[in-house]
Amino acid sequence: MNSFSQSFSYALPERVGAAFDLAVSEAWRFAGQTAPNPAVGCVLLDVQGNVLVIAAHHKAGELHAERLAVEQARALGVVERIHTAVVTLEPCNHTGRTPPCTQALLSTPVQTVWIGCADPNPHVPGGGAAYLQAKGLTVRWLEQAPNGAAYMARCRALLAPFAWRMVHGRPWITVKQAVNAQGSMVPPVGHKTFTTPQSLQFAHALRRVTDGLVTGTGTVRADLPSFTVRHVPDHPNRRRVLVVCGASRNVPSNWLEQAEQRFDVLFCPDCSDLPALLATTPALWVMVEAGPTLLRALCAQNLWDDWLSIGQDAQGRDHFSVSTRHDISPLSLFPEWARCTQEQACFPVL
Numbered sequence: 001m002n003s004f005s006q007s008f009s010y011a012l013p014e015r016v017g018a019a020f021d022l023a024v025s026e027a028w029r030f031a032g033q034t035a036p037n038p039a040v041g042c043v044l045l046d047v048q049g050n051v052l053v054i055a056a057h058h059k060a061g062e063l064h065a066e067r068l069a070v071e072q073a074r075a076l077g078v079v080e081r082i083h084t085a086v087v088t089l090e091p092c093n094h095t096g097r098t099p100p101c102t103q104a105l106l107s108t109p110v111q112t113v114w115i116g117c118a119d120p121n122p123h124v125p126g127g128g129a130a131y132l133q134a135k136g137l138t139v140r141w142l143e144q145a146p147n148g149a150a151y152m153a154r155c156r157a158l159l160a161p162f163a164w165r166m167v168h169g170r171p172w173i174t175v176k177q178a179v180n181a182q183g184s185m186v187p188p189v190g191h192k193t194f195t196t197p198q199s200l201q202f203a204h205a206l207r208r209v210t211d212g213l214v215t216g217t218g219t220v221r222a223d224l225p226s227f228t229v230r231h232v233p234d235h236p237n238r239r240r241v242l243v244v245c246g247a248s249r250n251v252p253s254n255w256l257e258q259a260e261q262r263f264d265v266l267f268c269p270d271c272s273d274l275p276a277l278l279a280t281t282p283a284l285w286v287m288v289e290a291g292p293t294l295l296r297a298l299c300a301q302n303l304w305d306d307w308l309s310i311g312q313d314a315q316g317r318d319h320f321s322v323s324t325r326h327d328i329s330p331l332s333l334f335p336e337w338a339r340c341t342q343e344q345a346c347f348p349v350l
């Protein structure tokens with residue numbers, strides 16, 4: 001480290017939190033497309049803390065966030081200015097579908113690497129942080145940054161579906177339920193939904209960021225749901241898992257034929273087997289859109305992580321409330337959810 005960069009590096013931590021926010025936001029754009037990989041963001045800063053590059057992992061098999069960031073820095077001709085890397089997840093130190101990100105960082109003049117979360121994947125050697133340190137880089141964990149805890153919550157929320165799957169062997173499960181002013185989930189005759197257009201937009205945003213859907217045979221028969229992402233832009237060319245719970249497998253054959261064009265459809269006769277079934281898929285995060293019968297069964301077995309209830313009042317306004325069984329929720333990353341806390345209702349601004 002030369003004396004020039006030494007003197008400026010003390011000012012950098014003030015910029016690190018904001019850089020983490022940028023990295024999380026960039027990664028969040030690709031949530032729903034990275035499975036089985038996590039959504040990860042990386043921001044490169046110069047010695048004064050100016051942002052050089054913002055990058056994220058787009059898709060499994062494509063470049064990891066750090067490597068893409070370094071490639072973009074090269075393309076922009078700013079690689080020699082890289083002083084600090086901010087990464088939401090500990091850089092990988094092994095060759096998987098792509099080479100180690102530690103090597104990508106070491107191919108630059110980077111001096112300090114700030115890391116959000118340690119890699120929770122028990123199936124990879126890890127040690128990226130220690131390796132970079134052994135190579136002479138300064139490695140800092142986000143907790144050490146000014147206001148690190150606040151930024152850390154966003155990093156953990158981003159990683160939550162992946163971390164949950166790594167530690168507990170099944171995807172994160174979010175239930176989304178709409179309830180009308182009379183306390184019923186059943187839409188009016190001739191309709192599949194009754195919530196406001198803004199709520200539908202939110203529901204479709206949730207479909208976008210999740211890797212799969214879970215429903216019941218009753219919902220399929222009643223609604224012939226398409227489960228497409230229509231009210232917000234979807235990821236291109238995606239194929240996701242759709243689990244239909246029910247012992248009867250009694251769903252219309254033409255619905256199944258159409259669904260199989262877009263989804264890998266799996267039947268689950270007994271929802272206590274849902275975690276094991278989901279574990280056979282690459283999904284990190286699934287969303288349940290089912291009727292009251294299946295929701296009761298999932299509730300009885302604690303087979304959910306977040307429960308999002310969209311309740312409608314007599315004036316036709318939607319009230320959102322979220323319960324989460326854990327200390328973190330990926331739902332907190334929707335900007336409009338920023339004011340939501342556990343068990344507390346809120347009104348998303350869409």
Ligand SMILES: NC(=O)C1=CN([C@@H]2O[C@H](COP(=O)(O)OP(=O)(O)OC[C@H]3O[C@@H](n4cnc5c(N)ncnc54)[C@H](OP(=O)(O)O)[C@@H]3O)[C@@H](O)[C@H]2O)C=CC1
Pocket residue numbers: 176177178179184185186187192215216217218219220222223245246247248249250268269270271272289290291292293294295297
């Ligand atoms: N407002 C909202 O958010 C939503 C409302 N709906 C509405 O809900 C209504 C349908 O309700 P409902 O019939 O309860 O639909 P469900 O989606 O809950 O499907 C019910 C079926 O789920 C299966 N099931 C029940 N328990 C289990 C279990 N433990 N393990 C595996 N499978 C199980 C059974 O299938 P089987 O008989 O084959 O064994 C059962 O018949 C429709 O009017 C629909 O529009 C639907 C989704 C969301």
Ligand SMILES: Nc1c(N[C@@H]2O[C@H](COP(=O)(O)O)[C@@H](O)[C@H]2O)[nH]c(=O)[nH]c1=O
Pocket residue numbers: 178185187192193194195199200203215219223224225226227228289290
């Ligand atoms: N009723 C209801 C929902 N219901 C869910 O939406 C499904 C229909 O999806 P699609 O065929 O893609 O339009 C339906 O079968 C059920 O799972 N969703 C909501 O956001 N608000 C609502 O009021």
